[in-house]
Amino acid sequence: xxxxxxxxxxxxxxxxxxxxLIEIFCAVYEEKSFxxxxxxxxxxxxxxxxxxxxxxxxxxxxxxxxxxxxIQPTRAGEMLYRHGRPVLEIKKAIHEHMSRFLNQLEGxxxxxxxxxxxxxxxPTIIGRFHKVYPKVEVTMTVSDSRGVTADVAQGRVxxxxxxxxxxxxxxxxxxxxxxxxxxxxxxxxxxxAVKSIQLKDxxxxxxxxxxxxxxxxxxxEDRLAKLGTSLADFNIVAQFGSTSAIKQAVTADVxxxxxxxxxxxxxxxxxxxxxVRIDELQTFERDFFVVRNKKRTPSPTCESFLEFVFAGK
Amino acid sequence: xxxxxxxxxxxxxxxxxxxxLIEIFCAVYEEKSFxxxxxxxxxxxxxxxxxxxxxxxxxxxxxxxxxxxxIQPTRAGEMLYRHGRPVLEIKKAIHEHMSRFLNQLEGxxxxxxxxxxxxxxxPTIIGRFHKVYPKVEVTMTVSDSRGVTADVAQGRVxxxxxxxxxxxxxxxxxxxxxxxxxxxxxxxxxxxAVKSIQLKDxxxxxxxxxxxxxxxxxxxEDRLAKLGTSLADFNIVAQFGSTSAIKQAVTADVxxxxxxxxxxxxxxxxxxxxxVRIDELQTFERDFFVVRNKKRTPSPTCESFLEFVFAGK
DNA sequence: TAAAAATACTCCATAGGTATTTTAT
DNA sequence: ATAAAATACCTATGGAGTATTTTTA
Numbered sequence: 217x218x219x220x221x222x223x224x225x226x227x228x229x230x231x232x233x234x235x236x237l238i239e240i241f242c243a244v245y246e247e248k249s250f251x252x253x254x255x256x257x258x259x260x261x262x263x264x265x266x267x268x269x270x271x272x273x274x275x276x277x278x279x280x281x282x283x284x285x286x287i288q289p290t291r292a293g294e295m296l297y298r299h300g301r302p303v304l305e306i307k308k309a310i311h312e313h314m315s316r317f318l319n320q321l322e323g324x325x326x327x328x329x330x331x332x333x334x335x336x337x338x339p340t341i342i343g344r345f346h347k348v349y350p351k352v353e354v355t356m357t358v359s360d361s362r363g364v365t366a367d368v369a370q371g372r373v374x375x376x377x378x379x380x381x382x383x384x385x386x387x388x389x390x391x392x393x394x395x396x397x398x399x400x401x402x403x404x405x406x407x408x409a410v411k412s413i414q415l416k417d418x419x420x421x422x423x424x425x426x427x428x429x430x431x432x433x434x435x436x437e438d439r440l441a442k443l444g445t446s447l448a449d450f451n452i453v454a455q456f457g458s459t460s461a462i463k464q465a466v467t468a469d470v471x472x473x474x475x476x477x478x479x480x481x482x483x484x485x486x487x488x489x490x491x492v493r494i495d496e497l498q499t500f501e502r503d504f505f506v507v508r509n510k511k512r513t514p515s516p517t518c519e520s521f522l523e524f525v526f527a528g529k
Numbered sequence: 530x531x532x533x534x535x536x537x538x539x540x541x542x543x544x545x546x547x548x549x550l551i552e553i554f555c556a557v558y559e560e561k562s563f564x565x566x567x568x569x570x571x572x573x574x575x576x577x578x579x580x581x582x583x584x585x586x587x588x589x590x591x592x593x594x595x596x597x598x599x600i601q602p603t604r605a606g607e608m609l610y611r612h613g614r615p616v617l618e619i620k621k622a623i624h625e626h627m628s629r630f631l632n633q634l635e636g637x638x639x640x641x642x643x644x645x646x647x648x649x650x651x652p653t654i655i656g657r658f659h660k661v662y663p664k665v666e667v668t669m670t671v672s673d674s675r676g677v678t679a680d681v682a683q684g685r686v687x688x689x690x691x692x693x694x695x696x697x698x699x700x701x702x703x704x705x706x707x708x709x710x711x712x713x714x715x716x717x718x719x720x721x722a723v724k725s726i727q728l729k730d731x732x733x734x735x736x737x738x739x740x741x742x743x744x745x746x747x748x749x750e751d752r753l754a755k756l757g758t759s760l761a762d763f764n765i766v767a768q769f770g771s772t773s774a775i776k777q778a779v780t781a782d783v784x785x786x787x788x789x790x791x792x793x794x795x796x797x798x799x800x801x802x803x804x805v806r807i808d809e810l811q812t813f814e815r816d817f818f819v820v821r822n823k824k825r826t827p828s829p830t831c832e833s834f835l836e837f838v839f840a841g842k
Numbered sequence: 843t844a845a846a847a848a849t850a851c852t853c854c855a856t857a858g859g860t861a862t863t864t865t866a867t
Numbered sequence: 868a869t870a871a872a873a874t875a876c877c878t879a880t881g882g883a884g885t886a887t888t889t890t891t892a
Contacts, residue, residue: 295636300623
């Protein structure tokens with residue numbers, strides 16, 4: 217028993233320790249002087265003395281030996297410094313990162329976008345943004361307009377880019393781009409001579425459409441309703457959750473479709489697909505919206521990104 | 530200019546930030562609730578609210594979005610948590626290490642010892658000590674008694690072990706072991722029959738002695754003075770800074786010497802060296818001392834070590 | 843209506859200061 | 868005599884509480 221480690225009283229509930237005292241302690245340790253530390257910290261010597269004293273009482277051990285004019289840390293002091301020093305680094309790091317963040321020199325930006333914005337509008341915007349804020353990490357997830365608004369509403373992302381407005385009091389929609397829906401058909405001899413078509417003829421054709429959550433679909437249904445008809449009057453062969461899938465299907469002569477002009481530019485250019493006018497629908501505008509959650513504080517990064525989105529408007 | 534990072538106001542002198550607030554912030558972040566965090570920290574909800582508010586004012590940005598019943602960290606909040614979280618770890622680490630130190634489960638012990646203690650007395654003591662406190666790192670430097678006392682006086686070590694007392698008001702000497710000085714000669718035929726010798730005959734022989742800082746040397750001089758003589762009356766061929774060097778020299782028949790019994794046990798056993806009694810010096814006690822600096826606070830480890838040194842006394 | 847946060851207020855502990863004494867160089 | 872730390876004492880900020888109101892699910 218004589219020579220086994222003693223179990224001294226354990227320290228009081230440690231959450232009570234004031235970390236500010238550690239900073240003062242470290243200054244004293246480094247300056248090897250109470251008064252110099254006081255100067256460095258813009259405090260007075262008695263204040264510093266008092267703080268060291270309370271630390272010594274807290275740990276119930278002396279931290280410095282007072283040797284007349286000079287002081288020397290005790291072993292306990294050495295131990296405390298070794299493990300307390302990092303506090304200073306962390307404090308500095310916190311300030312550095314917060315200030316970098318607030319100055320938008322670093323950070324994260326999570327975006328949810330529906331197909332057309334994700335594939336045809338955002339890549340160039342994100343590219344320009346990245347040039348200016350290279351340390352900001354942009355993450356974009358792709359779904360349909362319904363998914364986008366859900367992501368924004370539930371705070372999973374900073375911003376959404378959707379092809380349809382959804383009624384939700386917490387969400388703010390702002391138009392940032394527009395496109396037109398066009399009627400597309402395979403570029404084969406069956407369609408070679410066709411320049412335009414009437415809606416009633418179109419209703420007979422095998423139609424490919426997007427799923428119900430899609431902005432393209434919503435726009436289409438909305439417009440048909442205004443014309444006194446609906447998708448029920450059409451010959452729908454399939455609903456696809458992807459515009460690319462529809463393009464593939466049209467190219468393979470599975471059917472025809474009405475989709476965003478932006479998404480078929482390349483296919484039209486390569487003559488895989490062609491546009492045919494619909495007599496009743498000379499103009500078929502569709503808009504794209506930035507979606508924000510009004511309840512969430514936008515990060516500075518998010519606000520800057522919006523400036524890029526609306527640049528030149 | 531439109532799209533370059535904005536330089537917002539830099540944060541106020543960062544030393545003013547209270548790290549305690551970070552702990553509260555982290556609790557709120559982790560609990561995703563002011564009131565739950567309050568409970569965890571044994572505070573009240575308004576107190577926590579107040580602290581978060583002051584942090585928000587300090588950083589001049591909101592850290593949580595208050596969404597009715599629930600709260601969500603903002604991007605700034607995420608950033609602060611990421612870099613503030615380590616504060617909690619450090620605080621815990623400080624307490625852990627300090628308490629381990631105070632319970633002597635870890636630490637350092639620096640010792641300065643003169644030759645005889647270092648080679649013949651301390652190894653076993655340190656060995657036993659290490660068994661009980663395996664995490665304590667013992668460092669022993671070896672010099673002569675003068676060097677040892679200097680090390681202690683200047684606070685370079687926790688403890689000294691010397692073969693002589695030196696007058697210094699700041700030092701405390703405590704005898705912890707003793708030995709006797711003996712007259713040793715090479716074990717050759719010249720000495721084969723000799724059992725004892727008179728001091729005046731010894732004075733003619735080629736004597737090897739330690740350097741002036743040595744405790745052995747000091748003891749020798751002291752004793753000679755009491756017998757009304759001094760080293761000046763001897764035939765000194767060399768002063769060596771090491772007892773081992775002297776033993777080598779005696780073995781090689783370079784001369785004879787008067788050294789610590791402890792240090793020549795092995796050489797006597799192997800019949801390289803033999804002891805010859807000096808008629809006037811039947812007993813030639815010499816003591817070894819623990820040296821402490823009275824001005825320095827002993828670490829708990831140091832105090833425990835002393836218990837080992839004086840074990841069984 | 844109930845649960846959570848904000849607000850308004852009170853109180854006192856303590857961080858900080860000034861003035862002075864003690865100690866050792 | 869001087870430089871540094873300790874001591875004694877005072878003040879005011881702000882940390883923590885209670886009581887209440889506001890908000891929203």
